[in-house]
Every structure is written in structure tokens, then in C-alpha cells.
Amino acid sequence: xxxxxxxxxxxxxxxxxxxxxxxxxxxxxxxxxxxxxxxxxxxxxxxxxxxxxxxxxxxxxxxxxxxxxxxxxxxxxxxxxxxxxxxxxxxxxxxxxxxxxxxxxxxxxxxxxxxxxxxxxxxxxxxxxxxxxxxxxxxxxxxxxxxxxxxxxxxxxxxxxxxxxxxxxxxxxxxxxxxxxxxxxxxxxxxxxxxxxxxxxxxxxxxxxxxxxxxxxxxxxxxxxxxxxxxxxxxxxxxxxxxxxxxxxxxxxxxxxxxxxxxxxxxxxxxxxxxxxxxxxxxxxxxxxxxx
Amino acid sequence: xxxxxxxxxxxxxxxxxxxxxxxxxxxxxxxxxxxxxxxxxxxxxxxxxxxxxxxxxxxxxxxxxxxxxxxxxxxxxxxxxxxxxxxxxxxxxxxxxxxxxxxxxxxxxxxxxxxxxxxxxxxxxxxxxxxxxxxxxxxxxxxxxxxxxxxxxxxxxxxxxxxxxxxxxxxxxxxxxxxxxxxxxxxxxxxxxxxxxxxxxxxxxxxxxxxxxxxxxxxxxxxxxxxxxxxxxxxxxxxxxxxxxxxxxxxxxxxxxxxx
Amino acid sequence: xxxxxxxxxxxxxxxxxxxxxxxxxxxxxxxxxxxxxxxxxxxxxxxxxxxxxxxxxxxxxxxxxxxxxxxxxxxxxxxxxxxxxxxxxxxxxxxxxxxxxxxxxxxxxxxxxxxxxxxxxxxxxxxxxxxxxxxxxxxxxxxxxxxxxxxxxxxxxxxxxxxxxxxxxxxxxxxxxxxxxxxxxxxxxxxxxxxxxxxxxxxxxxxxxxxxxxxxxxxxxxxxxxxxxxxxxxxxxxxxxxxxxxxxxxxxxxxxxxxxxxxxxxxxxxxxxxxxxxxxxx
Numbered sequence: 001x002x003x004x005x006x007x008x009x010x011x012x013x014x015x016x017x018x019x020x021x022x023x024x025x026x027x028x029x030x031x032x033x034x035x036x037x038x039x040x041x042x043x044x045x046x047x048x049x050x051x052x053x054x055x056x057x058x059x060x061x062x063x064x065x066x067x068x069x070x071x072x073x074x075x076x077x078x079x080x081x082x083x084x085x086x087x088x089x090x091x092x093x094x095x096x097x098x099x100x101x102x103x104x105x106x107x108x109x110x111x112x113x114x115x116x117x118x119x120x121x122x123x124x125x126x127x128x129x130x131x132x133x134x135x136x137x138x139x140x141x142x143x144x145x146x147x148x149x150x151x152x153x154x155x156x157x158x159x160x161x162x163x164x165x166x167x168x169x170x171x172x173x174x175x176x177x178x179x180x181x182x183x184x185x186x187x188x189x190x191x192x193x194x195x196x197x198x199x200x201x202x203x204x205x206x207x208x209x210x211x212x213x214x215x216x217x218x219x220x221x222x223x224x225x226x227x228x229x230x231x232x233x234x235x236x237x238x239x240x241x242x243x244x245x246x247x248x249x250x251x252x253x254x255x256x257x258x259x260x261x262x263x264x265x266x267x268x269x270x271x272x273x274x275x276x277x278x279x280x281x282x283x284x285x286x287x288x289x290x291x292x
Numbered sequence: 293x294x295x296x297x298x299x300x301x302x303x304x305x306x307x308x309x310x311x312x313x314x315x316x317x318x319x320x321x322x323x324x325x326x327x328x329x330x331x332x333x334x335x336x337x338x339x340x341x342x343x344x345x346x347x348x349x350x351x352x353x354x355x356x357x358x359x360x361x362x363x364x365x366x367x368x369x370x371x372x373x374x375x376x377x378x379x380x381x382x383x384x385x386x387x388x389x390x391x392x393x394x395x396x397x398x399x400x401x402x403x404x405x406x407x408x409x410x411x412x413x414x415x416x417x418x419x420x421x422x423x424x425x426x427x428x429x430x431x432x433x434x435x436x437x438x439x440x441x442x443x444x445x446x447x448x449x450x451x452x453x454x455x456x457x458x459x460x461x462x463x464x465x466x467x468x469x470x471x472x473x474x475x476x477x478x479x480x481x482x483x484x485x486x487x488x489x490x491x492x493x494x495x496x497x498x499x500x501x502x503x504x505x506x507x508x509x510x511x512x513x514x515x516x517x518x519x520x521x522x523x524x525x526x527x528x529x530x531x532x533x534x535x536x537x538x539x540x541x542x543x544x545x546x547x548x549x550x551x552x
Numbered sequence: 553x554x555x556x557x558x559x560x561x562x563x564x565x566x567x568x569x570x571x572x573x574x575x576x577x578x579x580x581x582x583x584x585x586x587x588x589x590x591x592x593x594x595x596x597x598x599x600x601x602x603x604x605x606x607x608x609x610x611x612x613x614x615x616x617x618x619x620x621x622x623x624x625x626x627x628x629x630x631x632x633x634x635x636x637x638x639x640x641x642x643x644x645x646x647x648x649x650x651x652x653x654x655x656x657x658x659x660x661x662x663x664x665x666x667x668x669x670x671x672x673x674x675x676x677x678x679x680x681x682x683x684x685x686x687x688x689x690x691x692x693x694x695x696x697x698x699x700x701x702x703x704x705x706x707x708x709x710x711x712x713x714x715x716x717x718x719x720x721x722x723x724x725x726x727x728x729x730x731x732x733x734x735x736x737x738x739x740x741x742x743x744x745x746x747x748x749x750x751x752x753x754x755x756x757x758x759x760x761x762x763x764x765x766x767x768x769x770x771x772x773x774x775x776x777x778x779x780x781x782x783x784x785x786x787x788x789x790x791x792x793x794x795x796x797x798x799x800x801x802x803x804x805x806x807x808x809x810x811x812x813x814x815x816x817x818x819x820x821x822x823x824x825x826x827x828x829x830x831x832x833x834x
Contacts, residue, residue: 006669006670007669007673007674010667010671057693120574120575121571124573124579124589125589125591126589126592127589129589132811135810135811135813135814136807136811137810139684139768139772139784140771140783140787140802140806143787143791144800147613151613151614221680227682228680228681231685232682232684232772235685235772235775244682248688250688251691251776256689256692259685263686266682267677270677271677274680350734369733369734369736370736374734376731378727378730378731382728384728384746384749384750385828386749386752386826395745396735399732399736399741399745427827429827429829429832
């Protein structure tokens with residue numbers, strides 16, 4: 001509670017600012033409507049009017065919450081959780097691509113880190129490009145990745161989306177693992193040398209376990225990056241399912257509520273994913289006796 | 293040596309921790325006169341550093357009276373009555389040695405010319421002429437610590453508080469710095485409070501040695517040194533020196549006996 | 553087929569050269585440290601060239617590097633126009649405003665431990681979110697021109713920079729703060745002389761992350777509506793019109809700009825935080 005209090009307070013303030021913004025930004029439209037209908041609005045009536053528009057410039061928080069509930073919980077209760085209009089369905093599509101991309105990115109990151117740790121050529125050739133790769137705005141490449149994967153004969157959109165998300169999430173894993181694999185001290189490595197341990201032994205018995213805290217720290221960053229990658233992959237590419245596609249479609253059909261609901265669904269998904277990784281981290285590190 | 297600069301009267305300091313209250317200081321009374329060199333010695337947890345921090349108003353006692361220059365420690369701090377030297381040099385790595393020494397001068401609003409003048413003087417005082425333009429990380433640990441002493445001397449406060457300033461240095465460097473510190477003290481006539489772990493260091497440097505013991509942190513002995521003001525390093529082999537050192541060791545042992 | 557073989561042979565030769573360089577006694581030399589990745593990059597380009605030519609890949613799917621280079625050279629006017637629209641007007645203005653506002657906000661909330669404790673976890677969380685999704689909303693608020701792109705960039709860079717500055721301002725040691733207390737230094741003296749310099753490595757970490765985000769934001773926002781220029785506009789329409797070589801030329805510009813932008817910030821970082829252990833030479 002001690003820690004949560006300031007966070008809750010700040011959240012309350014942000015919500016209040018949001019309401020204020022909704023009131024200000026939706027006022028012109030409400031006034032225009034009232035004028036057309038020939039009615040005079042009192043200040044109180046005007047405020048209520050700004051809070052319940054169907055296509056507000058800025059929807060009020062409770063409208064977003066209602067829309068979110070309508071497209072998730074309510075549909076689930078009616079047994080239509082995986083209908084194409086439900087955010088659970090779109091969230092699952094996004095989640096699938098995110099996890100595929102995450103798995104791919106993590107595998108790449110770990111392999112790259114092992115290569116860089118053990119091979120000087122790999123370190124010298126790859127490391128600069130790995131850094132450069134993160135400075136390139138991947139969105140520019142996103143449409144091309146889809147064109148290319150279609151040309152190679154990959155059906156569907158999961159793979160190209162996963163490639164973009166792997167591109168974004170491999171880097172933190174690579175950097176974290178390089179750090180982790182090099183984290184044993186010289187004396188720890190020397191100790192293994194006095195046992196005449198093989199490279200294999202020193203990897204599995206020392207370097208790999210020592211790198212676990214680093215790995216999990218970067219996995220938390222990576223899973224969030226993977227989700228960003230998937231949504232970035234859905235935005236510009238004319239996808240029709242997935243949370244990013246809901247944002248796109250909401251934009252095309254002029255339904256701001258759908259955009260906001262999808263945005264919040266994405267935020268919730270990100271929160272859940274990071275929490276899950278955090279839980280696994282706590283569990284594994286505790287098992288390994290490394291919990292702090 | 294008769295004006296009292298620092299006066300502690302029945303000082304208490306209790307920290308509230310999860311495992312109950314910790315008595316860092318209990319009933320500490322001590323007078324420090326102008327121009328004295330006072331060492332505080334004792335095992336860890338005896339409150340020697342805490343006492344020094346109380347004088348510097350970095351901690352607030354929970355009972356008793358403490359005055360510095362006949363002011364409260366807080367007022368003394370605000371009037372910049374003392375220079376403080378920490379265990380680590382703590383020089384800012386983004387400033388040169390000269391820049392680090394200027395730091396307090398800038399804060400206290402000395403003008404530019406005066407700053408240059410003082411930097412030159414204190415660099416000379418600690419034997420670091422020519423190193424003003426270097427960055428701290430380009431110097432050895434001993435030189436860094438000398439620079440931090442120069443920083444504490446730069447604004448010419450009457451009191452110098454030193455918290456194990458040489459604790460992290462090797463013995464040879466430490467001997468050398470001890471010798472230099474004595475010379476500096478003789479030249480400037482400052483009042484020095486000096487926290488240390490080392491018996492020879494305390495005996496070699498001090499006019500007064502305060503032996504402290506832990507749980508609760510208190511003073512178990514105060515020894516006025518019979519050694520002459522002029523002290524070459526060889527004095528450490530003299531019978532007088534060994535006798536004082538012996539008394540300090542006895543004091544430490546007495547304070548320590550019941551807890552292990 | 554010979555092109556493929558030649559490309560693979562070149563790639564192997566280049567790798568061999570790199571192995572030799574990495575084992576040579578000049579491996580610590582600056583020139584070698586630069587040459588090795590450059591050779592690697594060239595080898596990848598050659599492999600791409602050889603595979604596209606040798607397997608006769610349609611230029612509508614993947615043009616060869618030389619084709620892209622030719623298009624690049626012949627359409628510099630279009631590329632320049634797009635660069636000005638997307639990078640200078642959209643990304644750069646948004647970057648400067650966003651980083652500036654984040655910096656000022658961080659210092660403004662610094663005095664309140666309560667606010668800092670509340671905002672830091674929220675900022676950390678929001679910084680990890682796909683904020684780029686707000687692009688269509690901001691485009692509908694601020695119109696099609698660069699202002700809406702800058703707005704997207706402001707929102708995207710704000711949180712990572714805020715979080716890093718707040719974190720950085722916490723990065724002083726107790727001893728350093730005590731030292732300032734013994735000088736009876738004021739809040740602002742401590743801020744300017746101790747906490748801001750000590751925060752710089754963190755601040756620059758945020759600023760570097762923000763460079764890439766700024767470009768992503770400016771480009772994605774153009775997918776949701778833009779005047780008939782801009783890199784995002786060119787890429788999304790180019791894919792539709794099968795002007796794939798021009799799209800790749802834009803990608804090349806985006807890559808160069810991204811690297812240069814990051815590189816410039818990293819260079820300023822080196823100048824400002826020369827004292828930090830990670831930056832010291834030797």
C-alpha cells in the first residue's frame with residue numbers, strides 16, 4: 001500500500017486531466033449539435049453532452065472502459081469471445097504473432113550472444129551492425145517484409161509480423177546475454193581452469209547460470225518490444241485482424257472509441273506479458289538461489 | 293588551546309530500525325579545544341563516525357546538547373564552519389582537480405580571481421602543484437584523497453572533520469599522508485576531528501585520543517597525548533609512543549570484552 | 553548461376569579476410585575495428601546482389617542493391633523533399649519539443665518525492681507500450697501536415713526521456729549529497745553542480761532511445777494521412793504502385809538518417825560524459 005499510494009494518486013490526477021480534456025475537446029461539437037437542434041444548454045447539460053458522444057474527439061475514460069467491456073467481457077459472457085468483433089479474438093491474433101516473434105528474437109539474441117562471446121570475428125563483424133540495426137526505423141521496412149514473405153510463398157500475416165517483432169526484441173536479449181555470459185569474474189573462470197574444465201563445462205556450469213539474471217531482465221524489455229513490433233507490423237500493412245488492425249480500421253471508419261479500446265487492450269496485454277515474465281523470473285531465480 | 297570549539301554534553305542518538313532501536317550514541321560528553329587534533333578510535337558500530345556526522349549536522353542527535361563555535365551544528369553548517377573529508381575522495385569525475393577544489397568556492401560565492409588564488413594555495417599545501425588540470429580518474433588513490441583534503445581546506449574553515457580519510461589506502465601511502473597531515477596542521481593551526489581504525493595512526497597524529505566502544509556507542513577513555521608537537525615518523529618506535537598505544541589498546545579491549 | 557557462386561565465393565572470401573584480421577596483431581587498431589564490420593556489410597550486399605541476379609528475382613519483389621543505388625541517385629530531389637518533410641519537420645521538431653518537455657517535467661516533479669514515486673512506475677510502464685498506436689488519433693486532431701507527425705513524436709519520446717531523467721537525478725551517492733550539505737549548498741546549486749552532471753549518462757540513454765522512436769513515429773503517422781510527400785507516404789504508396797526500388801531507396805535514407813541521428817547524439821554524449829567509466833579511453 002505504501003508504494004501503491006503515490007501511483008494511485010498520480011493515476012487519479014491523470015484521469016481527472018483526461019476528463020477535463022474530454023470536456024474541452026468535445027464541447028464544440030456538442031454546442032454545434034445543440035444549435036442545430038435549437039436548444040440552449042446549461043453548463044451541466046453541456047458537460048454531460050461531452051461525456052456521451054458516439055464519435056467524440058476525445059472519449060471520456062468511462063466510455064473507453066465501457067467499450068472495452070462491451071468488446072471483451074460482455075462478448076465472452078455471451079459465448080462469443082472469439083467472434084471477429086471481439087477484442088479477445090484480435091488480442092489473441094496479436095498475442096500469437098508477438099509470442100512467435102518473441103521466441104524467434106530470443107533465440108536469435110541468445111545465439112548471437114554466444115557467438116559474440118566465443119568468436120572474436122563474430123564480435124567484430126556483428127556487434128556494430130546489431131547496434132546499427134536498432135537505429136533503423138523498422139516501420140520503413142515493414143511493408144517490404146510483407147511483400148517479401150508473400151513472394152517467398154508464406155501465407156497469412158503472422159510470420160511477417162513475427163519477423164518485425166523479432167527484429168525489435170532480439171537486441172535487448174543479445175546485449176543482456178553478452179553482458180551475462182561475461183559476468184563471471186576472472187577468479188571464477190580461473191577456478192574452472194584449475195579443474196581443467198572443458199569449454200562446454202565452463203559454459204553450462206558457469207557462464208550460462210551466471211547469465212540468468214541478465215537474461216530475465218532483458219526478457220522483460222524484449223516481450224514489451226515484441227508487442228510493439230507486432231502492432232507496428234499491423235498498422236501500416238492493411239492487416240484486418242489484430243489489435244493494430246483494430247486501430248487502423250477504427251481510423252478508417254471514424255470510430256475513435258474502437259481505437260481507444262484497442263490501445264488500452266494493447267496496454268493491458270503488455271502489462272500481463274511483462275508480469276508473467278516477471279513471475280517466471282522470480283520463480284527461476286529463486287530455484288537457482290539467485291533471488292535477491 | 294583553551295577556547296572550546298566543539299562541546300558535546302550527554303549526547304544521545306537512537307536510530308529506529310525494524311529490529312528495534314539502535315543506540316548509536318549514549319551519553320557522549322566531550323570538549324574539543326581550538327587547535328586540537330582529536331582522534332576517534334573504536335570498533336565498527338561504536339558511533340565514532342556518527343559523532344563526527346552529528347558535529348557536521350549530517351545527523352541529528354535525539355538527546356543532549358551539542359554546540360559548534362557556540363552555535364547549533366545546523367547553524368554552524370550554514371555558516372560553513374568546517375570542511376569535511378570522507379572516507380572516499382568523492383571527487384566529481386566531470387571536474388578537473390582544480391575544478392573540484394573550486395566547487396565549494398563557487399557554491400560559497402567567492403569571486404573568480406580569489407578562487408584561482410585559493411586553488412593554487414591549497415594545491416601547494418597538499419603537494420599537488422601541476423595536477424590541477426588532471427581529472428580525478430587520472431590520479432592514484434592517494435593523490436585523489438589529497439585533492440579531497442585540498443577541497444576541504446580551500447574555503448579555510450577553522451574546523452576540519454575527517455572520517456577515515458586514509459582507510460582505503462595502503463600503509464606506505466598512509467604513512468606519507470599522515471606525515472603531511474601533521475605538517476599541514478602545524479602550519480594552519482586548524483581544529484581537527486579525525487576518525488580512524490588504526491591505533492598507530494591515532495597515536496601518531498593526535499593531541500587527544502578518544503576511545504569509543506559499541507552497543508551502546510559511548511566514550512570509554514580519553515587520552516591526552518604526552519608526545520611532543522614535533523613528531524618524525526620514527527617517534528613510533530619510542531617508549532612513550534608504545535605506552536600510549538598500549539593504553540588505547542587496553543581501552544578498546546575493555547569496551548569490547550562483553551560482546552563476543 | 554555463376555552470379556550466385558561468385559557471390560557466395562565473395563562472401564566466404566570476405567569472412568576469411570575478417571577471420572584473418574580478427575586474429576592478426578592489428579586487431580585492436582581502430583582501422584581494423586572499422587574495417588571488419590564494413591567488410592561484413594559489403595559481403596552481405598554482394599550476396600544480396602548475387603542472389604537477386606543469379607536467381608533472377610523480379611525487381612518488383614526484391615531489387616538488387618545496384619538498382620536501388622541507381623534509383624537513389626536519380627531521385628534525389630524526391631528523397632530530399634521527403635527527408636525535409638518527415639525528418640526535419642516531423643521527427644526533429646517533435647524530438648526537440650518532446651525531449652525538452654520531458655526534461656523540464658522531470659526537474660519540475662523532482663522536488664516532490666510523492667510525485668516522483670507515483671510517476672516513475674507509470675512512466676516506466678507507458679514507455680514500454682506501443683504508443684505509436686495513437687498516431688491515427690493525433691493525425692485526426694492536428695491534421696495531415698507535419699504538425700500531427702511532430703505531435704506523435706512528442707508523445708512517443710516523452711516517457712522514455714522522462715523516466716531516464718528522473719532515474720538519472722537519483723544517481724548520486726549519499727556521500728556526494730552529504731558533501732553538498734556540508735557546504736550548505738542550496739537545492740539549485742546541488743542540482744546544477746552535482747545532480748545534473750551525474751544524471752547525464754542516463755539522460756543520454758533516453759535521448760538515444762528517443763532518436764529511433766522519433767523516426768518511427770514520424771513515418772508511421774504518415775501512413776494515416778499526409779500531404780503528398782514524406783517518407784512514410786512514399787513507402788506506403790510505393791508498395792501499392794510497385795515502385796519497389798524507390799521504396800528501398802527511402803528505406804536506405806531512413807536507415808542512414810536513423811544511424812546518423814543516433815550517431816550525432818552518441819557523439820554529443822561522448823563530449824558531455826567523457827568522464828564516465830564507459831566513455832573513458834584506454
